[in-house]
Amino acid sequence: MVIKQPQLEKKYSTDKNGRYGIFGGRYVPETLMHAVLELEQGFKEAMDDPLFLNDYQRILHEYSGRPTPVTFCKRLSNQIGGARIFLKREDLNHTGAHKINNAVGQALLARRMGKKKIIAETGAGQHGVASATVAAYLGMPCKVFMGAVDVKRQSLNVFRMKLLGAEVVPVHSGNGTLKDAVNEVLRYWAANVEDTAYIDGSVVGPHPYPMIVRDFQRIIGDEARTQMIDKLGRLPDAAFACVGGGSNAMGLFTAFINDPVQLFGAEAGGIGIDTDAHAATLTKGSIGIVHGMKTYLLQDRNGQITEPYSISAGLDYPGIGPEHAYLCQSRRVTYEAITDDEAVDALIKLSKLEGILPALESAHGLALAMKKAKAMKPDQNILVCLSGRGDKDVHTILHVMDEKNGGDHR
Amino acid sequence: MTDRMREYITKDKGMLFIPFITAGDPDNESTIQIALMLQSVGANALELGIPYSDPLADGPVIQQASKRALSHGETLLDAMTLVKTMRRQGLKIPVIIFTYANVLLQFGVDVFFQQAKTVGVDGLLVPDLPYEESRLLADSCLKKDMSLISLVAPTTSKHRLSMICREAQGFIYCVSSLGVTGVRKKFHPDVFPFLRRVKKVCQIPIAVGFGISSFEQVEKLENNADGFIVGSAIVSLIGQCTKQLNDPATRSGAVDQIRRQICEKLMAPVN
Incomplete structure (x- = not known):
């Protein structure tokens, strides 16, 4: 069952540098440019592939219980x-929570692009749990970056992620919260970009992430x-x-x-x-x-x-x-x-x-x-x-x- | 390009030494003294970092420096004032302001260029502005005779490399390893083929940065680059003696100690 998604009107899609009006773009160091360009290409190809979309929808149905009422x-x-x-x-x-929709999509995309490991950031732990869950389901190693303060505040979700087989990396830089976890996951990605996919948890970050997360x-x-x-x-x-x-x-x-x-x-x-x-x-x-x-x-x-x-x-x-x-x-x-x-x-x-x-x-x-x-x-x-x-x-x-x-x- | 850049950043001076320090780390007076000391040990330009709360391209050492400078509220304006004082006290080498895009945006790009020119800034490096996002800034730089320094990485494609090099100004900053700034034992395995690729398409001097902390590393780069940038290795020396630097009574001794360690680690042995 493949549902072809309706096209968005042009004014609501991005330009070639990922801008929504004056917003968006790709403000990342040159060390990450290859990765975001490669991801954009990989995403376009995946979304044109009926087998990929079928996998995404099948897993959300069989594993996550969609459609939700x-x-x-x-x-x-x-x-x-x-x-x-x-x-x-x-x-x-x-x-x-809804976080699983995106985690399934991006993890499948990572696998399709030949990446061996996945990394994610998390604040409260919901996206971390969703990523760890999908990583376990697909058999991929997963590291979740989480601010050190949040690790303390959300100890139950930290335990859940570990139970699911993920490694939780406490982030001590900055204030030890979500914004620092995002910085750290991007830093780690820049250093390990050759075999690692970053699963962004929200419609934020450099293009193409806001588009990818929205579409998933x-x-x-x-x-x-x-x-x-x-x-x-x-x-x-x-x-x-x-x-x-x-x-x-x-x-x-x-x-x-x-x-x-x-x-x-x-x-x-x-x-x-x-x-x-x-x-x-x-x-x-x-x-x-x-x-x-x-x-x-x-x-x-x-x-x-x-x-x-x-x-x-x-x-x-x-x-x-x-x-x-x-x-x-x-x-x-x-x-x-x-x-x-x-x-x-x-x-x-x-x-x-x-x-x-x-x-x-x-x-x-x-x-x-x-x-x-x-x-x-x-x-x-x-x-x-x-x-x-x-x-x-x-x-x-x-x-x-x-x-x-x-x-x-x- | 400013006259200073033309004079100091050339291909015929041996390996160009370009140190990085953070403005206001640990305080403004120390930054001035360290800058002058770096000139005296042979720096060909100074990269002056503006502290930022979210330094995406930096490893832990420079993050800490940013934190130290922000703890007493260092701003881009303070850094410009520092440059003015450094010039008055005899700093002749080019100064390149290293700042994340948001700090520059909030300061105001036009205001920045006006003031930068007046105080004696020669170039600008914005690590989170890749080629696609930097065109406006590049134009402003050219108008003010300043250089917008571009970064290239081992993962930069051939197509991007020639696109970036065609419009690069001052020198081209080659990132030796993937990831963030910081001291490393090893370069990216492809670093030498990468530098040769850059050299082929690039007219201006090429300098290598990220992870450089020893003379042995510099020696290895000599045939493939015109210069090298040292950040974390120097900043961590500063981080080790913040107490002595903060105290006017022990400051010059601390700067001297940093000088000795830089010479020991990074300069060619005398014999």
Whole structure:
């Protein structure tokens, strides 16, 4: 079964240097240019190969359980009293999040290009777990670079990756967080480019990564679009996703980009966008260059990258995918910040009203959707990408509720 | 190209010695003293690194230097002021500013060129701007008579090599090994065929960098290159005596100690 993906309108595809408007590009040292050019060529060839696409879709079906369903949230919608809310259930994927879609695609691509080993970066550990999982499935050795601070914060995911046979490399440079893990994985790749493939976890980094990750994630939106039309006989009125680097959002938005569907991205507002503790790149950042791309980022006036904050480790990134920067500037997508508190409230509501515990990342998208749904009519429909499940976040939530309610978890 | 570049960066001077240090590591006064010392031991140009929070092309030694300089808030503007002072104190060799693209972008490219010219900067090297992303900067450089230094690597294809070399300015920076800056025992196995490939298509001097820390390595390169760049090996010497450098009372002694170690490791034995 091969689904030919619809072509994007020209204004939404990249130029030959991988730019989305003024954003994107390939800001990497010459030592990496061969690798990114080779990857671009390898990706083009793979996407024209029906056998490759068939493998990708077959594995996502047989191994990850795709297609994931769309769930109507009856009780939640009733309580909010506005538009009807539907969830695209990426949380039901193998390993618990959308990250596996991309990891399968890129690992298959690595194998097709004759690379023997794979490397990946991870912040909270979700992309690291997805990469380690696919590496085990395909029998390839895998190293996951993770900031030393994150290794401590996310010890369970570190253990999971090790259990899956991956080596976890703690990164001590910089602040020991995700941005430093990205630097380190690119450094390692530059030194080992001859036999090693780098699996980028989000729509960030030098061209062609933002394009590759989007194209391996667009299965989310392509499925959801068909599912919504099957259910409702028409398109949703609006679609929502959370945005850190922005891979689940690009995966959802791409299918609707030429449709009359309003698109919303929820950034991490942390403690609040008037404080320094947030990761609201588009709301509060400025244009710059980091990790091989030109995009919006959080930086000081001398161009030093600053450390973001969010309760959700997966949104805790100082940059954002260049295509999001472009979609924001061209106003095709509206981006708004959601605070830690709003996200936690949405998480609790969805758990209590629908029996679905979302990841804290996904709860940001949901919180924004709930805000907008209120102002909409009951015959309108909105779709939210529930990018992952919240099992990984129970410790964080427990801690928050302890602080707020003095141990009352009701 | 500036007169200084024309005078100092030529093919007939034996192996050109191009040291790299980070501006403000560990403090501004030390950077000035070290620069003058490097000139006195025969440096043909100085690569002055601007500290950056996310130095993608650098190994741990230069990352640490960046951290030391950033800890007291060193900026590109500070580095320019340093160059001005170095010139006043007798620095004659060309100075090449080594900076990541974002720092330059936030400073403002036009402002940079204006000020760089005034303080006596001769060239610019932006490690995360490959050929495709550097055309605008190259034009600005030419207009200001400055040189945009290009990097080539053993993995650079034949087609890219001739494209890059055709427009290269000043000297061409050949990366000896894959990966990041830092001291290494071995070069990339293809380094000599690579240097010969570069030499064939390149008119301007070629200098080899990444991983050079000993005279023996320099000797091996002699027939295939016009110069060599030493970064991490010098920066780690600086890193070993930051305390003495920070203290005005012990600074000149520390600079002298670094001088002796550089001469011992990198210069031809006297006998």
